[in-house]
Amino acid sequence: MVDPLSPQPSASPADRMTIRRVGMDDWANVRYVHATAFRILAGRDCEPAEAEAFAAYVRSQDYADRLQSESLHAGWLDGELVGTAGWTPADDSGALARITSVFVRPLFTRLGIGRRLTLDAEARAHAAGFERFSARATLNSVGFFEKLGYDVTSHGIHIITTEQGMPITYMRKHEAAAQPAAMPAPAEPQSQPLAFHNLVTPRAR
Numbered sequence: 001m002v003d004p005l006s007p008q009p010s011a012s013p014a015d016r017m018t019i020r021r022v023g024m025d026d027w028a029n030v031r032y033v034h035a036t037a038f039r040i041l042a043g044r045d046c047e048p049a050e051a052e053a054f055a056a057y058v059r060s061q062d063y064a065d066r067l068q069s070e071s072l073h074a075g076w077l078d079g080e081l082v083g084t085a086g087w088t089p090a091d092d093s094g095a096l097a098r099i100t101s102v103f104v105r106p107l108f109t110r111l112g113i114g115r116r117l118t119l120d121a122e123a124r125a126h127a128a129g130f131e132r133f134s135a136r137a138t139l140n141s142v143g144f145f146e147k148l149g150y151d152v153t154s155h156g157i158h159i160i161t162t163e164q165g166m167p168i169t170y171m172r173k174h175e176a177a178a179q180p181a182a183m184p185a186p187a188e189p190q191s192q193p194l195a196f197h198n199l200v201t202p203r204a205r
Contacts (some may be wrong), residue, residue, distance in 0.1 A: 014112030017075040017119050022067070022084065026074060030067065039105040043090040045139040046166055052165035070100050071124060075117050076080050076201075081107040085117035090134050091147040097122075097130035102141075118148060122173075133173040142169050149173050 011080065022030055035058045043051040057063050072086035083104035090098040099121050104114045122133055137145050146152075150171040157165040 009177035012103045012112055013077055013108065014116045017077050017082065017113060019075050019117065022072045024076050026081065027064060027067070028080050030072075030084055031063075032073065033081060033084060033099070033105050034058050034103045037106060039110070040106045042138045044141050049164060050160070050166040053160040054166070057160050057204065067101065071121075071128075072101055073117070073120060073124070077108070077111055083113050083117050085114075085121040087121045087130075087133075089130070093156075095130060096132045096134055097128075099125075099133055099135045102135075114144065115148065118143075135171045135173075137171055139169070142171070143159060145171050 035155045036053055038054055038058075039051060043054075046054075067086075070086035070088045072084060074084045076079050076082065083102075085102045086099055086100045087097045090096040099118060102114060102118055102121075104117070125133065133144050133150075134153075137150075142152065150173045152169055153172050154170045156168060156170060158168045185195055
């Protein structure tokens with residue numbers, strides 16, 4: 001029996017977060033979250049030219065078009081957009097989905113928000129018939145994806161513009177971990193700060 005006078009544990013921010021599809025009125029906030037997360041978190045592992053190129057890309061029409069081609073959802077806490085995650089088919093097999101646009105506002109990292117958004121994207125892709133997942137991780141986010149069951153498959157340079165690329169790590173979720181997970185999430189994996197987990201640019205690999 002629960003004592004009504006005893007203090008009850010409050011729900012975590014990840015549990016309180018509302019997730020819904022991004023709408024037309026949300027794009028300005030999405031761009032802000034993506035640019036801020038990359039600059040403050042992932043940008044620490046980038047050259048200045050790479051960070052500047054990505055900031056310009058976020059402001060471009062190409063970026064908006066790419067986001068609209070994804071199944072992009074966002075999380076809200078108390079009316080504030082605090083993170084995003086999406087998915088898109090990775091190839092023509094109908095089995096492999098790429099998890100995309102995983103960003104969390106710097107003030108809300110390490111609260112389980114990125115984990116819950118990523119698992120939600122995986123669950124939506126699985127419901128659409130995709131059984132395996134891949135990701136393109138920046139250097140600071142490899143550990144985050146590894147904690148979610150992803151393995152490193154290769155490394156490369158991904159193109160941001162015709163003149164600028166940046167290093168990324170290609171990852172895939174191993175079969176045993178690729179089943180939909182329960183949504184209530186523990187704290188954010190501590191191995192890496194949560195930031196820009198997927199670099200998907202006009203020249204997709």
